[in-house]
Amino acid sequence: MTLITQSTTAIGPYTLPNQVILAPMAGVTDRPFRQLCRRLGAGWVVGEMVTADPSLWHTRKSQLRMDHQGEPDPRVVQIAGGDAEMLAQAARLNVELGAQIIDINMGCPAKKVCNKAAGSALLRDEALVADILETVVKAVEVPVTLKIRTGWCAESNNGVRIARLAEDAGIQALAVHGRHREQRYTGYAEYDTIADIKSRLSIPVIANGDITSPEKAAEVLRYTGANAVMIGRGAQGNPWIFKQITHYLQYGERLALPSLDERRYVLIEHVAALHAFYGETMGVRIARKHIGWYLESDQRFCDAKRRKLKQQFNALASPETQFDWINDAMAFDADQRLLPKGSHAA
Template structure:
C-alpha cells in the first residue's frame, strides 16, 4: 500500500490508541509485522506540548519510518499550526482524528463529533493539507450515530481536500465499541473514493482479517485492541494475507521474550517508576486467558519495582513452560 511517497512493507497498520501506542509499543509492532504505527493522538493546541505527556507522545527518536503523528482538534488554524510543528519534530505523515468517541474529546466538538459538521470537516482538512509538506491521512467512523451514516460524504470531502488515505472504523461515534462492526459500511466508503481505504474494527485474528478484507475490499487493515498483549498478531496476519496459511500462536518462550523486550523498552522510555506503572496494563493483556493468570496477576501488578515485576513474571512463565514441557 502507498501513502504519498511511502510504501508500506505490509498492508497492516497499528491504530492510534491513547495511553497505549507509545514509542516502545509502536517499535515492537513494527518489528513484528506492522507496516505503519500511528502515534497516540496529540492535542492541536501546541501550547500543551510542553507537558511531559505530550513530550513523550511526540517522541519519535530512533523510530523506523514512515512516522505518523495523529492530531485531534476542532479549530482549523490550530490544526494547521500543530501540523507544521509535528513535521518540524519529524512527522512524515500527519493523521487527523475524526473518529475518537471518548467523551472528553467529543464534548469539545472534536474526534467523532466532527462527523456531524461537514463544513467544519472541509475547513479542517483544507487547513491541514494546505499547511502540510507531507501526506495527510484521516481516521473516521461511519457517522455520529446510526441515524447519520455519512461516511461516504466525508470520504468524498476528504478525497477532494487532498487526503491521501482514509481509515474507517466500522462503528458510529455513539456506539463506541459495543455494536458489531459494519464491514459493509466500510465497503460502501471504499466504493465511493479512489484514495486508499483502511478497514478498522474488531480484527483480532488472521481469520477475522481475511473476512474484513473480503467484505470491505480495503487496501489495508488497521488493528487496535487486537494487538494489546498480542503484538505478534501483525506477523500472523501478514503471513495469512500473503499465503492463505494460518500461523499458530507463538510458544510460551517466545511470548515471554517478546514481553520482556517490551517491558525493558517501557522502563527505559519512561524511567523505572513510571515504566513499572505503565507496564502493568500491558502485563495484564499479555497474561489474559493464560493458565493460572487470575491467581498470579494481582501479585505481579502490585510489584513496586522493575526487579520485583520481572522476578514474579519470570517465575510465572517458568512454571508455565515447565507445564508445557511435561505435557509434550
C-alpha cells in the same frame, strides 16, 4: 480459501510493506509498543493522539507522545482538535519535529474529546470537516491522512459524504472504524459502510474495527475491498497478530503460535523498554496494564489463574521484581533466566 492478493499501496512517497497497520490508541501505542509492533510485523504504526493546542505540549504526557526517536520511516503523528488553523499549525510544528505523515483524528469517541468539538464530534459539522481538511493539507508538504467513524449516530451515518470531502480536500488515505460514535466500542463493527466508501474513492481505504484474528482480517479485506486493515484492541497483549495476519494472507494458513520462549523474550523486552522510556516509577505502573493484556491473550490460563497472576504483578513495585515475576510466573522452555538488554546478572 482464496488468498488475498496485495497490490502495492502508496501513501505519498511511502509504500505499505504489508496490509496490517497498528491503530493509534491513547495510553497504549506509545513509542515502546509501536517499536515492538513494527519489529513483530506491523507494516505501519500510528502514534498516540496529540492535541492540536501547542500551549499544552509542555506537559510530560504530550512530550512523551511526541517522542519518535529511533523509529523507522514513516513516522505517523495523529493530531486532534476542532479549529482548522490550530490543527494546521500543529501539523506544521509536528513536521518540523520529524513527522512524515500527519493523521487527523475524527474518530475518537471519548467524551472529553467530543466535548471539545474534536474527534468524532466533528462528523456532525461537514462544513467544518471540509475546512479543517483543506486547511491542514495546504499547511504541510507531507501526506495528510484521516481516521473517521461511520458517523455520529445510527440516524446520521454520513461516512460516505465525509470520505468524499476527504478525497476532494487532498487527503491521501482514509481509515474507517466500522462504528458510529454513539456505539463507542460496544456492539459489533459493520463493514457495509467501509465497502461503500471504498467503492467510491480512488485513495487507499483502511478498514478498522473488531479485527482480532487472521481469519477476520482476511474476511474484512475480502468483503470491503480495503487496501489494508488497522488493528487496535486486537494487538493489546498480542503484538504477534501482525505477523500472524500477514502470514495468513500470504499462505492461507495459521502461523504457529509464539513459543513460550518467545513470549517471555517479548515480555522482558517490552517491560524493559517501558522502564527506560517512562522512568522506573511510571514505567513500573504502565507495565501492569500491558502484562494484564498479555495474560488475557494467553489461552493457557483460566480466568481464576489470570486474576491471581494479575494481582501478583500489580503488587510489584520495582523493575527487578517485575522481571523476576516474568521469569518465575510464565512457564518457560529454557532453563536460563532472561534479563533485559544492558542488565547484568548479579
